[in-house]
Amino acid sequence: MTTPAAAPAGGPATLRRLILYVLLFALVVIAASGLSGLLERLFRTTSVLAAGDVTGLALSLAFTLIGGPLALLLWWFAWRRLDDQAERRAPGWGLYLTGMYAVSLVIATTALLNLAASFIDTQESQWPSALANGVVWAVIWWWHRWMWKHPGKPSSHLEDVRAVVGSVFGLLVGAGAAIAALSALLDVAIRGFTATASLEPWWFDVIRSLIWAAGGAVVWWWHWFREGGRRFLSGLVDVTIITVGIFVAGITALGGLGVVLFVLLRLAFDRSDPLNSLLEPLAPAVAAAVIGALVWRYHRTASVQRSPQTRRGSLLVTSAVALAAAASGVGVVVNALLAAAVSPLAGSATRTLLLGGISSLAVGSPVWWLAWKPRHQPGTAAGIPPGRRVYLVAFFGVSAVVALVTLLVIGYRLFEFLLGDISGGSLLDRIRGPLGLLVAAGLVAGYHFALWRHDRTLLAAAAPAHKRVIERITLISGYPADAVDPEALARGITAATGGARVTTWLRADDGGTGLSPSSLPLSPAASPAVPSPTVPSPTVPSRGVEDAIRQVSAALEGITAQQVLVLAGPGSRLEVIALAATPAAAGPPGGARTPAITTGG
């Protein structure tokens, strides 16, 4: 996300913007609703024989004639001020533009697609309302897009949010309608014409869904490719790819696959229902599996081309969804096993239950196996990727909560059985669900706890020998702040020394001469100060920090003092001074005026 610049003035300017943009938003919505009401009336005049709705007309007139001019006036006032760069970069304007852009996009798209779909009907189309809404809101959308892209006053703040909102909306509409279209088509193919009498040909439904799917796809394509949603390297885009493209699409695909397998298994082993109702879920399930897999695959490929973190995140989310499916499958299998042990009064349905559990397990476990690779777990501390420990702890925690809740339910039923006159069969029948979940949660928790402990052992074994030897480091950084972020440097040193407390001081005497430490020769033994002329080179700051951290940690190698003073930068200057551990030296020097940053733990 592009970060907003600090507003030049403080509170009053922010308050003014807040009021201005909230008012503008409300006025634009009011004027649009009035205008679309008037337009709708205009479109209807040809077909209306007698009109008597005075209140509706009065409301539309009031909204248009009062809201419209006021909205234009306020907009003109705001737009004039937007010549100022600071005003354009204020959060208020970005939020207003994003909010109105999203609202107008959603309403205009929905109305226009409704309009297009309403022509595929045997009854007379109700087009005036949809057309009026669509036209008015499309104009508002275009107007806000024009302001966003205005060559003289471009508003780049939150532009990734606008692109992401548009592409997510388009993707959801497009994929949902595509599933509906495919499902309607497949249903006719699989079950034939089930309706004994119908008002319209079967393909009307498919065409209507196809129109929605095409509209959604166009909106998605426009925001994802034309507006460059996929090119923003922001965290928001990564999170969107993972939540919508991987998580939601993964659940849809796995769910569809599970139901397909379930129906096939029931066809083979459990024909307790008539064939027609047995086959009913098959078409939507096939459609969901196909479209979900398509969307998932696209975003999986997209995430691989982005940062390694996004790739890792998408893999972990896939693995989590698949594991949840497989584990609940195990729970249902246990549930069915216990259900078979109870002799009910009537009915049975255990076979259906068991087949459902088996299909979840059969769909979830291979995907989990491929995404998590349980045979290729890291054998060294260096092989433990970031995010893995969070995943392990999260799964352990969630399954522990599930286990706790199911234990409470089981305990409640057990005490009810002991205290009242309840048959043992019904006790078992009522605890089989929670008991199945408990078994599944126990298996998941056990596995992830073992992995977590294993990782911890690896990390502890690999921790540097001088860990905890150095307790405090006073770092005096002479690097220019734009080349080496002192906070990142301090964090890196803390990590490299196994948790030493680092107090950072910034040099003020030579003013950070602008020599980038990344241009240093990469000799790790650069501990004594060797002033050498270096050439400033514009490099990525993170590389500079990495080099600086590497050099400082190399210089700290073998130091056994509890407290160390490090003079780092500018240029290749690096001096490490071991300090005697006297109580007086424990705290930062008194009377210092330079701000100090302390990190570590």
Added chain:
Amino acid sequence: MDEPAAPDRTARRPDRILLALVGVVVVLVVVALAVVFTRGGPAPLDEASPAGVVQRYSKAVIDDDIPAAESFLTEGAKSRCSGAYFGEPRPARVVLISTTERADSATVRVSIVHSSQGGGPFGPSEYETEDAFSLLKVNGQWMIDQPPYPLMACIVAPVKR
């Protein structure tokens, strides 16, 4: 996590846990398949007991055999009955909780399990409600006077006068 696991002792441990867990899952599935597919229908209870009457009535309702179900209802129940229970599929199973038998009347508490169609990634879901049958002794025979709502079944307009 693409590197192969190192062959030392600590790296091998989760592998053994994994094998054990996979074994547990496989055993569970096999046992469940064997038990579920070899199990017969519900064991019939004594027809002269309240639970036996409830069992036969419930079976008839689940099988949609309305005339057979009606034969277990008292005249009062038939006259009060406002038709079959529409809107939702019939319950998947009925489990006996308890029977309270008095001289002329009895109450049979049951747990009624509904299962939802479809499934999704997390398998089929079930929900369970508790309800009670009220029975009366009519001519020495237990008859159902008040069935629970999800197990209501009768012909809407009785042809009897």
